[in-house]
Amino acid sequence: MKLLTGILLSSLVVPAMAGTIRHDTPDAEYRAFGGWDKLAPVGAIIGGSSEGYYGCSGTAISAHWMLTAAHCVDKATSIDFYLRDQQGGYTAYEGNNWRAHELFDETNLFAGWDVGLVHFDQALDVTPAKLYRDNNELGNLGVIAGFGTSGDGLGGVTSPFGVKRAGVNLVSYAYSSEGDGQQLLFGDFDPPANDNPNGAWDFFEDGYALPYEYSPAFGDSGGGMFIWENNELYLAGVASFILDLNQNNINADYGDGFAETRVSSLWGWINSNTASVPEPGSGWLAGLALVLLTWRRRFARC
Ligand SMILES: [Ca+2]
Ligand SMILES: [Ca+2]
Numbered sequence: 001m002k003l004l005t006g007i008l009l010s011s012l013v014v015p016a017m018a019g020t021i022r023h024d025t026p027d028a029e030y031r032a033f034g035g036w037d038k039l040a041p042v043g044a045i046i047g048g049s050s051e052g053y054y055g056c057s058g059t060a061i062s063a064h065w066m067l068t069a070a071h072c073v074d075k076a077t078s079i080d081f082y083l084r085d086q087q088g089g090y091t092a093y094e095g096n097n098w099r100a101h102e103l104f105d106e107t108n109l110f111a112g113w114d115v116g117l118v119h120f121d122q123a124l125d126v127t128p129a130k131l132y133r134d135n136n137e138l139g140n141l142g143v144i145a146g147f148g149t150s151g152d153g154l155g156g157v158t159s160p161f162g163v164k165r166a167g168v169n170l171v172s173y174a175y176s177s178e179g180d181g182q183q184l185l186f187g188d189f190d191p192p193a194n195d196n197p198n199g200a201w202d203f204f205e206d207g208y209a210l211p212y213e214y215s216p217a218f219g220d221s222g223g224g225m226f227i228w229e230n231n232e233l234y235l236a237g238v239a240s241f242i243l244d245l246n247q248n249n250i251n252a253d254y255g256d257g258f259a260e261t262r263v264s265s266l267w268g269w270i271n272s273n274t275a276s277v278p279e280p281g282s283g284w285l286a287g288l289a290l291v292l293l294t295w296r297r298r299f300a301r302c
């Protein structure tokens, strides 16, 4: 079980702007999938912490809020969010306030509280993702996007953070040790049925690779998993961790699995936290926000 950040960037890089892919499908096709305009609200995070800079992913859910993983924000001293603009470049937005779920504990990821929020004073110039509130995730197709490390199913992670990719996987299983007991959505990274040189298993016994089968990998943390329903894409998962299910010490190769924090279970927390934070510029509320922000930053440095 590994957290999907896992990488500290030695210096601040501007994302050129991911996950592991099928070995028989060109990377260019996963990159093109990542460029789909409906996935535009998924951006890259460069976070600062006392240990250095790190990469994550996140999804804009309103003009001023981005949804990501708790472990992408809980130790942050700064958060910059990069969204692709109309010209194909990237615009950086500086987060001015962030919070991890109060029950998040990085030593107990199966509890299912790995969700966090980042607020921006500056409006995010993108159509935000809609949150999934139904409960038809199991057996459904998840569209997964992020800026994480990549590689293919035969070799696992081999290439660095910073390129946006998207792919799909089946949502196979739901479980969490806390909360409603189903706060994590799991999938397995399958090889093609007719081209499986490593003899990788189909862990959830729900079939081998789909076209554009994909697994989140390091740096995809916080990235979105979407479900297509009623001709719309809805944000249904937040990438949390990967599992070395085949126990070969290779991350995100065929036969491994991943977990996404379930948006429909955490919807109440997301909604109350995005509604309750005072918007800047509203008199004493702005002052309160400043105090909270200062306190948070001090706390984060401890
Ligand atoms: Ca699968
Ligand atoms: Ca499978």
Ligand SMILES: [Ca+2]
Residues within 6 Å of the ligand: 243, 244, 245, 246, 247, 248, 249, 250, 251, 252, 253, 255, 256
């Ligand atoms: Ca493995």
